[in-house]
Amino acid sequence: MLKIDLNCDLGESFGNYTLGMDDQIIPLISSANVACGFHASDPVVMANAIRMAKAGGTAVGAHPGFPDLMGFGRRNMVTTKEETRSYILYQLGALDGFCKAEGVRMQHVKPHGALYNMAAVDYELASAIVGAIKEYNSDLIVLALFGGQLEKASRDAGLRTASEFFADRAYNPDGTLASRSLPGSTITDEDLAISRCIRMIREKKVTAINGEDIDVDCNSICVHGDNVKALEFVEKIRSGLAAEGISISPLSEIV
Numbered sequence: 001m002l003k004i005d006l007n008c009d010l011g012e013s014f015g016n017y018t019l020g021m022d023d024q025i026i027p028l029i030s031s032a033n034v035a036c037g038f039h040a041s042d043p044v045v046m047a048n049a050i051r052m053a054k055a056g057g058t059a060v061g062a063h064p065g066f067p068d069l070m071g072f073g074r075r076n077m078v079t080t081k082e083e084t085r086s087y088i089l090y091q092l093g094a095l096d097g098f099c100k101a102e103g104v105r106m107q108h109v110k111p112h113g114a115l116y117n118m119a120a121v122d123y124e125l126a127s128a129i130v131g132a133i134k135e136y137n138s139d140l141i142v143l144a145l146f147g148g149q150l151e152k153a154s155r156d157a158g159l160r161t162a163s164e165f166f167a168d169r170a171y172n173p174d175g176t177l178a179s180r181s182l183p184g185s186t187i188t189d190e191d192l193a194i195s196r197c198i199r200m201i202r203e204k205k206v207t208a209i210n211g212e213d214i215d216v217d218c219n220s221i222c223v224h225g226d227n228v229k230a231l232e233f234v235e236k237i238r239s240g241l242a243a244e245g246i247s248i249s250p251l252s253e254i255v
Contacts, residue, residue, distance in 0.1 A: 003249045004201060004241065005220035007031040007143070007164065008234065009063055009112065011049035012040035012072075021231050022049055027056035028234045030250040031220065033110045033143070036091035039065030039073025043098075050098045059250035060104055061143065064091035065112030073113035074180075081128045088132035096137075107252050108162070109133050110143035111150070120148030120176060127153045134159055141251050146218050147175045162255045165200045165218040167193040168233060170209040175216070178209045185209070190232055194240035197221050201246060219254050 010026065011034035012019045019040070026032055026049070034049045035041035041049075053060045065073030067087065079087070092109065099106045111119055111129060119126040126149040133140055134157055142154035146163035154161040168187045170178040178185040187193050200206055204217045223233045241248060 002201060002246045003254050004197075004218075004246055005030050005162070005164075005251045005254055006223070006234070006237065006241075006248045007033055007061070007110070007220050007251075008223050008230065009033045009035070009110075011035045011045050011063070013045045014040055014042050014069065023052060024231050025223075025234055026052045026058050028238060029058055029223075030248050031059045031061055031107065031143075033061045033063035033108075033112075034095055035112065036062055036064050036095045038067045038087065038091055039069065039071075039112050043094075046095060047098050047101075050095075050102050050104055054102050054104050059107040059252060060095075060099055061108035061110055061141075061251075062092050062095045062106060063110055063112045064088050065115050068114075073115065076114045076118060079125075081124070084125060084128035085132040085135075088129055089136055092133070092136045106137070106140065107250065108141035108143050110164075116145070116150070117177060119150040119153075120145040123149040123153055126150040127157075130154050130157045130159060141255060143220060143251065145176070146216050160255050162219040162251050163217070164220040164222045165197065165206070165216055166222050166224075167197050167237060168222075168224055168229075171206055171214060171216075173208045173210055173212050173214060175214055182209065188229055190229065190236045193233055194237055197237055198240065198244055198246075201241075201244075220251060
């Protein structure tokens with residue numbers, strides 16, 4: 001039977017500000033990418049996200065980003081290799097503390113937002129991220145954009161590596177994600193999202209924003225927790241995959 005991981009970016013509320021539907025989505029996914037306090041989240045939110053993941057049997061991953069709460073980590077930053085290393089180590093240690101307190105093992109790391117997109121095209125930045133992950137815990141799986149520099153750097157470093165497909169984001173012809181400023185960059189049609197996911201799994205193809213077919217071969221499907229239809233997407237993707245005989249499993253069972 002074909003297997004695919006279903007992941008979602010979560011734990012992104014902050015203080016009195018609530019973002020996403022973590023309590024409803026976490027039980028439906030196989031891997032949760034939990035914000036670590038730099039682009040979103042706070043200690044209480046992180047603790048609650050880990051507890052919910054434990055209760056739902058959902059694997060936990062760190063979702064580190066740039067130190068940019070006001071910009072939600074979506075603004076590009078220029079950082080040195082040492083700064084990048086320190087930012088990653090700080091965030092991994094923060095989330096892992098809550099994991100250890102709950103008796104949960106951290107499964108993977110997926111950079112967030114601008115850090116993720118920049119690392120997909122910048123091997124030097126990707127290597128700094130991967131180096132920090134390896135230094136912290138070489139058993140962690142790196143979750144990266146298919147065909148990008150972070151995926152390459154992770155494999156070059158000998159780390160377990162998984163690539164992901166975005167159910168709710170449009171692709172450029174070069175395989176990078178289309179800018180959120182472009183019309184059609186965020187997909188809100190659940191049926192379209194499902195058909196894209198199934199085609200990616202069956203045919204290893206996706207139609208880019210310009211109509212061109214490109215190759216994608218991924219281990220995981222991502223739904224953004226801040227998407228207005230995140231819960232509907234997750235529910236319908238689960239049922240759509242089940243109808244196709246495709247099982248949902250955590251990354252640790254796939255790579």
